[in-house]
Amino acid sequence: MFPRPGGFHVFRHSDKTVLGEPDTVQEAVELIVAELSDGRGPAVDGTPDDL
Numbered sequence: 001m002f003p004r005p006g007g008f009h010v011f012r013h014s015d016k017t018v019l020g021e022p023d024t025v026q027e028a029v030e031l032i033v034a035e036l037s038d039g040r041g042p043a044v045d046g047t048p049d050d051l
Contacts, residue, residue, distance in 0.1 A: 001028050 002009045007023040010031045019035060022028045044051070 001032065 004021065007021055008025070008028040009021055010019040010028050011017060012019060012035065019031045020027075022031060
């Protein structure tokens with residue numbers, strides 16, 4: 001997610017697919033969350049070794 005005049009660019013980092021150009025932060029986050037694969041758990045503070 002990167003800012004643009006009047007909104008944001010949202011793209012998938014792995015293959016640079018543009019997911020959308022929403023006008024608000026809320027819409028940008030909704031696009032990102034919608035792209036998460038099933039089975040993802042909550043974010044944790046730490047490194048992979050901490051898991």
